[in-house]
Every structure is written in C-alpha cells, then in structure tokens.
Amino acid sequence: GQSLEQPSEVTAVEGAIVQINCTYQTSGFYGLSWYQQHDGGAPTFLSYNALDGLEETGRFSSFLSRSDSYGYLLLQELQMKDSASYFCAVRDRSEEGSTLGRLYFGRGTQLTVWP
Amino acid sequence: DAGVIQSPRHEVTEMGQEVTLRCKPISGHDYLFWYRQTMMRGLELLIYFNNNVPIDDSGMPEDRFSAKMPNASFSTLKIQPSEPRDSAVYFCVNGGRENEQFFGPGTRLTVL
Numbered sequence: 537g538q539s540l541e542q543p544s545e546v547t548a549v550e551g552a553i554v555q556i557n558c559t560y561q562t563s564g565f566y567g568l569s570w571y572q573q574h575d576g577g578a579p580t581f582l583s584y585n586a587l588d589g590l591e592e593t594g595r596f597s598s599f600l601s602r603s604d605s606y607g608y609l610l611l612q613e614l615q616m617k618d619s620a621s622y623f624c625a626v627r628d629r630s631e632e633g634s635t636l637g638r639l640y641f642g643r644g645t646q647l648t649v650w651p
Numbered sequence: 652d653a654g655v656i657q658s659p660r661h662e663v664t665e666m667g668q669e670v671t672l673r674c675k676p677i678s679g680h681d682y683l684f685w686y687r688q689t690m691m692r693g694l695e696l697l698i699y700f701n702n703n704v705p706i707d708d709s710g711m712p713e714d715r716f717s718a719k720m721p722n723a724s725f726s727t728l729k730i731q732p733s734e735p736r737d738s739a740v741y742f743c744v745n746g747g748r749e750n751e752q753f754f755g756p757g758t759r760l761t762v763l
Contacts, residue, residue, distance in 0.1 A: 543732060567750070578742060578754040579694075623694065623754075638707060638742070639752060641694040 540564040540642035542624055547648045548614055556609045556645045558624035566627040568600050568607045573621045582609070582622075595648070611647070619649045654759040655745045655755035663761045672758045674743030675724060680751070684717055684744040685728050688757075694742075700726065733762045 540560045548554045558568065565588035571579035585591055585600035585607060597610040611618055621644040628638060656675040664670055674682050679697055684699040698708040705721045711718070715734070720726040738761050746752035 571754075578757050579753060580754065609676055638699065639688075640696070643693045 538626065538628065538638070538640045540624055540626060540640060541620075542642040542645050544643065545646040545648070547650065549650045550614055550616060552612060552614050554611045554647065556611075556622050556624075556647070558607050558609075558642060560605050560607075560624070560626050560640075562626045562628045562640065564628040565602065565605075568598070569625045569627070569639075570596075570598055570609045571623045571625060571641075573623065575620075575650075579623060614649045616649050616651065619647055621646050655743055655753050657741075657743050657755035657758050659758060660748040660756060661759045661761075663763065664733055665763050666734055667732045668762075669729065670733045670737075670760060670762075672728040672730075672741050672743075672760070674726045674728075674745075674755060676726065676743065676745040677753060678724070680745045680753075682746050682752075683720060684752075685726070686742045686744060688742065689739045692760075697728070730760075733748055733760075735762045738762050 542558045546554055567584055569584045570582040572582050573579040583591055583593055583598040584600050587598055588602055590597055591601045595612045601609040623644045624642045626640050655677055658673045681702050685697040686694050688694045696710045698711055698718045699706055700720045703723055716730055718728045740757045740759050742757045743755040744752055
C-alpha cells in the first residue's frame with residue numbers, strides 16, 4: 537500500500553530555517569508535492585518534485601531523492617505567517633498503469649513560528 | 652478563472668438527513684477528487700474522476716456515500732442518511748497534470 541511519514545509538529549523562531557522531512561512508500565511513483573494549509577483554510581500547492589534534486593521557489597525549497605523514497609521542504613527566513621500545517625503528497629499511477637492515480641497525503645506537520 | 656467552487660461552505664444538519672455537497676471544477680482539468688479532512692484521520696481520499704468517469708471509489712466509507720460527475724462542470728457528493736461521524740471538512744480538488752492540484756475552499760459539515 538501507500539504510506540507517507542512526516543513529523544507531526546515543528547517549532548522555530550522568526551528568521552530561522554526549518555526542514556520538514558517526508559518519507560513515502562508507493563507504487564508507480566510520479567512525484568512528490570508539498571501543500572500549505574492555514575487554520576480554517578484549504579491546502580494550497582507549494583511545490584512539486586518529479587526528479588531528484590532541489591527545487592527552489594523564493595524562501596521555500598523542496599528536495600527529492602527517489603532512490604531513498606525521501607523528500608523535504610526547506611523554509612528559510614521564517615516569518616510568522618509561515619505558521620501553518622504542511623503536507624507532503626505523492627501521486628501514483630492508476631492500477632491499469634496508463635493514467636494518473638490517487639493522490640495520497642501525509643498527516644501534516646504543524647509548524648509554529650515564534651517571534 | 653475563479654478556481655474550484657464549492658457549495659455550501661457550511662452545512663449543519665441533523666442525523667438521518669440527506670446532505671448534498673456541490674463542486675464546480677476549473678475548466679480544462681481532467682481530474683477531480685473528493686477528500687474529507689478530520690483531526691483524527693487527516694485528509695482521506697473518497698473518490699476521484701478522470702474525464703467525468705469514476706476511477707476509484709474505494710475510499711467511500713460506505714453505501715451512504717455516493718458521488719456523481721454528470722459533466723465536466725459539476726460534481727456532487729451525497730450522504731444519505733447522514734451520521735454524526737460524517738462531520739468533517741469536505742474538499743473538492745481539481746487538477747490536470749500531476750503537479751497541478753487545486754483545492755476548493757471546502758464544505759464544513761456538521762451532523763448533529
């Protein structure tokens with residue numbers, strides 16, 4: 537089956553750097569995504585990695601190692617507004633293999649940024 | 652584009668009543684997912700469609716749940732009869748390529 541593991545919570549202070557790790561098990565892996573969700577809101581897309589390596593988008597970077605079934609989200613220059621839940625998600629192939637399959641989410645990491 | 656639209660945004664109903672959640676996806680995106688989110692179970696996939704065809708409904712908890720997508724512009728998730736344990740936030744999620752998944756604002760359902 538499919539499973540994703542990420543820490544349940546992380547705390548840091550403004551200006552710091554935080555890394556949120558995600559390990560996964562899935563068949564027919566397409567890619568790893570990261571989503572941010574503020575309290576009371578809907579998850580919003582942050583980044584996507586299909587190939588090994590680091591993808592940078594402003595203060596956020598995401599890394600993937602397919603051979604290790606591992607990825608992380610790196611948040612730099614933390615701001616109070618970054619306090620939210622962060623979900624990793626993997627997409628696999630359908631059972632027949634010809635189309636995109638299910639999108640699986642981890643349980644989320646609650647990030648609290650202190651002043 | 653207004654993004655994924657869900658209605659109602661909030662629904663409070665009594666146990667045993669029928670509940671219908673609605674979703675208007677983004678035009679031109681082939682995949683539509685229904686998720687529900689609770690503190691206990693996180694984000695659970697209920698069902699997903701590809702080009703309006705249901706592909707995998709193995710996440711639908713029981714026969715009380717049903718979903719339809721009669722056309723590319725509309726999908727419904729129905730619960731009949733509703734139970735208190737169905738209380739959750741239900742998200743309609745839309746996307747095309749594997750890295751483009753857009754969440755609707757969600758419907759917060761409370762079953763008393």
